[in-house]
Amino acid sequence: MMFLDQICFLLGFGIGEIVRQQSFAGPLGVDIIFLAAPLYLTLCVMSDGYSRTTLDSIEYSVTRSLFAVSLTGAVILAAIFLLGTGKDLSRLNITASLTLTALFLIIQRGLFVRNIRERYPSTESVLVIMDGMKTPWTAISAHHDILDVQADGLQADVSDPMRMHAIGSVLTLYDRVIVHCQPEYRSDWALILKGANVIGELAQPNLRELGAVSIGYFGTIPTLIIAKGPLSLPARLQKRMFDLTFAIPVILALLPLLSLVALAIKLDSPGPILFKQKRVGRGNTLFDVYKFRSMRHELNDLAGNRSASRDDDRITRVGRVIRRTSIDELPQLFNVLLGNMSLIGPRPHALGSLAGNQLFWDIDREYWRRHALKPGITGLAQVRGLRGATHEMSDLQKRLAADLEYVSNWTLLRDVRILVLTLKVVLHKNAY
Numbered sequence: 001m002m003f004l005d006q007i008c009f010l011l012g013f014g015i016g017e018i019v020r021q022q023s024f025a026g027p028l029g030v031d032i033i034f035l036a037a038p039l040y041l042t043l044c045v046m047s048d049g050y051s052r053t054t055l056d057s058i059e060y061s062v063t064r065s066l067f068a069v070s071l072t073g074a075v076i077l078a079a080i081f082l083l084g085t086g087k088d089l090s091r092l093n094i095t096a097s098l099t100l101t102a103l104f105l106i107i108q109r110g111l112f113v114r115n116i117r118e119r120y121p122s123t124e125s126v127l128v129i130m131d132g133m134k135t136p137w138t139a140i141s142a143h144h145d146i147l148d149v150q151a152d153g154l155q156a157d158v159s160d161p162m163r164m165h166a167i168g169s170v171l172t173l174y175d176r177v178i179v180h181c182q183p184e185y186r187s188d189w190a191l192i193l194k195g196a197n198v199i200g201e202l203a204q205p206n207l208r209e210l211g212a213v214s215i216g217y218f219g220t221i222p223t224l225i226i227a228k229g230p231l232s233l234p235a236r237l238q239k240r241m242f243d244l245t246f247a248i249p250v251i252l253a254l255l256p257l258l259s260l261v262a263l264a265i266k267l268d269s270p271g272p273i274l275f276k277q278k279r280v281g282r283g284n285t286l287f288d289v290y291k292f293r294s295m296r297h298e299l300n301d302l303a304g305n306r307s308a309s310r311d312d313d314r315i316t317r318v319g320r321v322i323r324r325t326s327i328d329e330l331p332q333l334f335n336v337l338l339g340n341m342s343l344i345g346p347r348p349h350a351l352g353s354l355a356g357n358q359l360f361w362d363i364d365r366e367y368w369r370r371h372a373l374k375p376g377i378t379g380l381a382q383v384r385g386l387r388g389a390t391h392e393m394s395d396l397q398k399r400l401a402a403d404l405e406y407v408s409n410w411t412l413l414r415d416v417r418i419l420v421l422t423l424k425v426v427l428h429k430n431a432y
Helices: 002-021 027-046 058-083 091-119 161-171 183-194 205-210 233-268 317-324 332-338 365-372 393-408 412-422
Strands: 126-131 144-148 176-181 199-202 214-218 221-225 274-280 286-292 342-344 376-378
Touching (some): 233 332, 233 412, 332 376
Parallel strands (some): 342 376
Antiparallel strands (some): 214 221
């Protein structure tokens, strides 16, 4: 991969120089490559650009490479400015050459990692050791080796150097070793793994239901970290700024439409313009969500026990139009301004929401995990077409899976993508 990265630099700067003066051997083409290529190589090594992870993940490989090439460009341009050599070297040409190089790096690394993953599904050699445990897990694939130490005459005996040698001779052949053993053997295996120069792990299948993410310490007492807490401060600021940057201009632009809808609702049926309902928000706390009223006031279901359905007699004439076009959701932009909702996030549910005649949280206890982030006007489940009435338990389970995927893998880029995709499903067949 290092060699291919250097080829990308040669191509990027070579093409940049040829375009500039139809000659690769000019003052920029050779001189800057001799500076940029080794500088990039050094920065890429320092930024984990050639680690094993780069062979497993295209995204990680490309981002590490782009980070290094960005630093390379910054260092070169800063050096040109400080040394005052701008008369001989074109900053624009250097930037263009670095951009070309970055493009070649993206293509090269993407193809390289994909080829590696196709040829070698697992770049990490894994050994699963069974000590007194006879049932292998479903996670073990054909690319993992399994060793039954008792069947092979081995023993985790830290008081016997020869037994330690026998086990150590096996462990050194692998990158990662996972031991599944009886509780009484764990302390010995822990010592063996710590001295084996491998990534060593002790399997704890009984912890699966807790969903522990790592181990921490409270003083000297080890603890299981079950939740990572909220997004980091920079991430929360990014999400909040994204919300406000979009919500404020949209509210101002839609004021005439909001006013017309409010007037139409008032003229169509008696009752308030807005419908207010308690829903479950971030941290499993309740808040008031706002929507344009689309049902007859006397038949409104504040608890949310009954989902709207096709030909629902509770829905007004105006309500049918605004529900079909999702205009009834627009007042939730004010929830975004208030800070109890976000543009993107799991949709907030009413306390009495049912699927298959069961409350949502009775169907799957994982339901409460979806509230680790603010609820949203739209979300991953919605752009996947998972919206409308929840007639069956599977309707809720599919949405919950999408919500948990979003909560566990939040990025600002994903929010942008979901917002764009939402525009394609505003007119959706499951809305009533």
